[in-house]
Amino acid sequence: MEWNTLAQRQPYVVKLLTNSLKKERLAHAYLFKGNKGTGKKKISLHLTKAYFCRVRKDSEPCGECPDCKRIDSGNHPDVHLVKPDGQSIKIEQIRQLQKEFSYLGLESKSKAYILEHAERMTNQAANSLLKFLEEPGQETIAILLTENPQQLLDTIRSRCQILTFAPQSQNELIEALTEKDYSNQLARTAAALTNDQAEAEEYLNDEWFVIARKNVLKLGEELFERPQRALLALHEYWNPHFKEKQQVEIGLDLLLIWYKDVFLTQLEEEHSIVYSDHQNILSVQALQSSQSRVRNQMLHILEAKRRLNANMNLQLLMEQLVLRLQEG
Incomplete structure (x- = not known):
């Protein structure tokens, strides 16, 4: 997937990130906020590839180098994806992340972490992450993904560059659902109730x-x-x-x-x-x-x-x- 493809859904977000990449001015921490199905995770992974790719052209990662391929396969040693363990992200997970970041990068000096459902951090985990955000490494990038930014600590939000992901349009959602072999009539009905593709598919199934x-x-x-x-x-x-x-x-x-x-x-x-x-x-x-x-x-x-x-x-x-x- 390329930035041009991602820009069809999120033109504002992609323009801002690609401009930052071209100027070598990425923030050390981003907060991606938006509904499910708006492409937050896809864009966070593509941004991470662009950040690590050593042969990228302007803002576009090559997709073929070892860094790009390892990120695609989910096993890059310096890219860490943190998800809720059960209902929440726990302090042990943040401590483990900090421990990993205390080691020298295995492939380069760069490190990145992506927190899915960042609003589900326990208070202890959030306070621990806050210290981490306040003292970022020289070549560290953090990307927090959330559907409910108001549930995050104000102090965490203030230390991130916040990017708002636009909801999927109704026509885009209907097209995406019919491409998955749902009938047009049912797709239109589900899309009238929600602009969240995952929720629409729950209805249709x-x-x-x-x-x-x-x-x-x-x-x-x-x-x-x-x-x-x-x-x-x-x-x-x-x-x-x-x-x-x-x-x-x-x-x-x-x-x-x-x-x-x-x-x-x-x-x-x-x-x-x-x-x-x-x-x-x-x-x-x-x-x-x-x-x-x-x-x-x-x-x-x-x-x-x-x-x-x-x-x-x-x-x-x-x-x-x-x-x-x-x-x-």
């Missing part, structure tokens, strides 16, 4: 989610075509499937997408709808409903989501929502 989508589409049709059956539909197939609070929340998000699709159809923006496999009924509903009615229906769902977080009875919540959606 879960048969519960596939059935949830079908049930929500069925309820959307019932509410429009046979509103008098909607309460019965809750007892037939909604309540048995959406049993827990988290499941109901996903169901409400999927139902909200239905009404957003109706609204987009009214605005003649059909290219943006998620449930394109139900475009016919969406078009009929868009014609027979006013925009203000559809807006109110979306507001009712958002209100139900708010009440859900207030620990309301799940069945009562859905019954009240269905009645409000029928009224418009």
Whole structure:
């Protein structure tokens, strides 16, 4: 993988890092923050290759020298990857890292370490790392990866150059998912719920989610075509499937997408709808409903989501929502 390829996803981050490499002005510590699936680890490894490669051209590592190949294979003696041991990164792991760095570099004077999920350090580990960051070696580079930078000590954040990784766009995510042989319809649905590829794949690999989508589409049709059956539909197939609070929340998000699709159809923006496999009924509903009615229906769902977080009875919540959606 080259910087040009990585720049397609993270142009700002790549430009800053390649400029620093060309000018030989890399920081001694970086904090890469961003959602899962934004390329933090890929870019950290490519940066490490560029840092160690002795025959790189401008900012691009050669990919063929012993340093590049060892980093690719994960066994470079002077590059250390630290991951949580169980739920956290423990002080013993940081001490071991410091011990490794006290030795002379086996291949060169340079050393690098990458901390995955840096926010999961215990307080002891974080304070130990802080001393390490305050007294960096002459040719040491540290890269901390995190999805939750606010959970890191302010003092650690202040000693790193912070780079923010942009989330994946919805279209990019749909393309990435369909390349992995997920159906376009399911990929579009998952991408409407999250811009995190790993989370999207969790949804798509879960048969519960596939059935949830079908049930929500069925309820959307019932509410429009046979509103008098909607309460019965809750007892037939909604309540048995959406049993827990988290499941109901996903169901409400999927139902909200239905009404957003109706609204987009009214605005003649059909290219943006998620449930394109139900475009016919969406078009009929868009014609027979006013925009203000559809807006109110979306507001009712958002209100139900708010009440859900207030620990309301799940069945009562859905019954009240269905009645409000029928009224418009």
